[in-house]
Amino acid sequence: MRAYDVIKLKRDGGVLSEAQIRWFMDAYTRGEVAPEQMSALAMAIFFNGLSAPELGAWTDAMLRSGVVLDLGEVPGIKVDKHSTGGVGDKISLPLAPAVAAWGVPVPMVSGRGLGHTGGTLDKLQSIPGFKVDVTVEHYRRQVHDVGCCLMGQTRELAPADKKLYALRDVTATVDCIPLIASSIMSKKMAEGIDALVLDVKFGSGAFMKERKDALVLASTMRSIGEQLGKKVTAYLTNMEEPLGYTVGNALEVVESLEVLRGGGPPDVVALTVALGAEMLWLGGKARDLAEGALRMRQVLSNGAALEKFRQITRAQHGDVRALDDPSLLPTAPHRHTLTSWADGFIGAMDAEAVGLAAMDLGAGRARAEDNVDPAVGLVLRRKVGEAVKAGDALVEIHHRDGRGLESCLARLRKALVITEVAPVRQPLLAERLGDAAPGAWASHP
Ligand code: URA
Secondary structure: OOHHHHHHHHHOOOOOOHHHHHHHHHHHHHOOOOHHHHHHHHHHHHHHOOOHHHHHHHHHHHHOOOOOOOOOOOOOOOEEEEEOOOOOOOOHHHHHHHHHHOOOOEEEEEOOOEOOEOOHHHHHOOOOOOOOOOOHHHHHHHHHHOOEEEEEOOOOOOHHHHHHHHHHHOOOOOOOHHHHHHHHHHHHHOOOOOEEEEEEEEOOOOOEOOHHHHHHHHHHHHHHHHHOOOEEEEEEEEOOOOOOOEEOHHHHHHHHHHHHOOOOOHHHHHHHHHHHHHHHHHOOOOOOHHHHHHHHHHHHHOOHHHHHHHHHHHHOOOOOHHHHOHHHOOOOOEEEEEEOOOOEEEEEEOHHHHHHHHHHHOOOOOOOOOOOOOOOEEEEOOOOOOEEOOOOEEEEEEEOOOOOHHHHHHHHHHHEEEEOOOOOOOOOEEEEEOOOOOOOOOOOO
């Protein structure tokens, strides 16, 4: 086979065979197909797309470029969740232990924050000692013994994706739905799961700004899952404003612990319960989504989910005392309060701008190799729809010696819109795409 012929076929709108796709991906991973040839093919895919069978073969080839974890010795249906990323999205922290508390194994390989979006690994690492770079063997054992492991991407999982993603980043081929869908699904399918729940976000703080694009991405990922023999349910969720009241790593851990103690912000609880209900249903531990939701609320309020999070933290060398004593988590030395400049309502809160404001303080990273400051971040004192009076606190800024404070404030003043009338709020859970499940799923106002 020749790379030239494969590129030309896709450039001219043709359909690649499974053999061509496997050969090309394999040769690229081994360094026999040159980066410029893969770039050309990625651009041809950008313009001409991939059919469903091509996409299944493309994803399968990427996932087989490395180790495909076998969790066969772990009893039960293994279920994970993937979110396409947002601002203040700390859902994995309460969700994974709550689902595992019901006996559904949750093998979760998570990512780091980039740009305005946060990442689960950065949040977990703000717990002193918490280790996310565990070995594959540790991961397998922990999923078996504890029921859940929250680890970072290893070099063995889908290496072709890592190589290709870096290439797409510099060749303007990141924002291409078939390439995004296959990239995400190849990593998830390598984890050893049986089923997956996707939280595909849309809105200002999301990767997909438009709901229609999120819908295409979600459907594409479901179709890949189906071809690879996995059950996949997707939720489209609104990311116009941050989730919960905190943005910043240690602050988000504190808020997640509130959810694990039966409290927490209504939007974080609603999303945790909805996604968890789906995971329990897919994992065979709930007869329908209503029972799944009830079970999620039970373990969040009776301490079972918190106890599971303790076990996970201990197994990953984290200091469990920090779960009961937030003063053991990193804390920023200074606070500054942004107050309201008018009477009215919070009409809108641009999630992307809030994420960038937190990044100004050092809470996020611009490039993959940057470090984050776990202590800094934002505590929102008001959310969209709430009434304010001039002088009321809008955002508490946790900063380190003024680093980034001025630009953070400037962004927040633009991000928060104060209106005279209360805005019409959009539902958080906009749509469910999945096999017909008995029981209703509740959209959250
Ligand atoms: N996230 C991924 O993992 N891959 C993409 O291509 C885009 C976002």
